[in-house]
Amino acid sequence: MACAGSTSPGEKKVFDPALAYRLSPSVALRREPFGALSYHYGNRRLTFLRSAALAELVERLGEFPSGGQAVAAVGVPEQRRASIERALSELLASDVICVR
């Protein structure tokens, strides 16, 4: 299953707070002591989400009208915002999350 918003290979994917996101339909997420582990059934890739805040954010992305609102809602402190957004861009590039 490809994501609705999947882009052509090579195109750089960057998390845009104005867009709406969700956990990719091909991905399962499991909470772990260090955060969460995700598995992509299509490309069989495991990804380590290395904080509880990031895990919660990814789980709940689909509930919010925009990625930015999701980040705000799970209470990411201002100084961690840049690093969380970077992590989201990586997750977007590896199709753990996708635009909806």
Added chain:
Amino acid sequence: MPLSSQLEAGLEAPICLTWELTYGCNLACTHCLSSSGRRDPRELSTLEAKRFIDELAEMQVFYVNIGGGEPTLRRDFVELVEYAVAHRVGVKFSTNGTTMTRKRAELYASMDYLDIQVSLDGASAKSNDPVRGEGSYQAAIRAMELLAEAGFEGFKVSVVVTRKNAFELEALLAIAEAHRAQLRVTRLRPSGRGADSWHELRPSAEQLRSVHRFLSSHEEVLTGDSFFHLAPLGKALAGLNLCGAGRVVCLVDPVGDVYACPFVMHPEFKAGSIRDQGGFRAVWREGELFAKLRRPSPGGACNACDAFSECRGGCMAAKFYTGLELGGPDPECVLGHGEAVLAAVVDRPAVEPGHSRPVSLLAARRR
């Protein structure tokens, strides 16, 4: 905390769970890790196997590696695979290829969440068959052809690296690519029948260096994380690079016993049974042996080694079956610390006799 330490402390569910469906096999490879041959009459029933899959689905075990024995010999094999993938437990199964037919290949190719690993231990019948049995090369190649014709792209060709094939890796890679498959190479461990053949089949130090070079220049080749003990030879290879036994790895055998890793099917590393009260979940989360393996170990000689952060002392199974200290060097320590201690060992643990039945290849072969 670095990821490796977090993983060593254990997870809610395993990442890499191997499930040996049966000890029944129509081959009798000299290095078989489970000494397979005959079925165990106490094998899990279809219903028990399905309840186990339900439990894996609840625990969110993303996929299982199904092996054996030759798992496809179980009459309910396809039924169980279909049941697993329907419950979003992906399956990768290993096969010697002997049961592959056009129809089967087409069925496999049509299934989501399924991956296949065909075992091959040499680039020609001449190097493969002495290890895996006469005719086994032809059977594996035929299975690969059928899979390729059915359009099953990206299946795996799985090679155990031995003294006899260590210099054939390029040729094996070419065979895999010709069938649109991926090459996967793993380490020979002295487990099962491999305990007897290990001394003569294990790659030489020179071969291990060439394996490391090969893997460093072919990142597309998979290793199941099994060569991290070679890291001190140069750069670390892709993977988690730690011994996952009981931490991210475990094995469930045909009768439901749970071991720390497929390569330590010995009473000392048995954590419980999925048939016990509480099932697999209780064994994984509360089993005493697993708790012990997840505690920071007191360590040994390896802790003082400069390479410890990459090599982490190597493979527990390899040390255990060669009679070495678990906190000391791997028998194949690339800094050469294994050879000396290996020479000093007098007392090796016997391989579990339960699965170690001698099998006559001819008598057991099915058409």
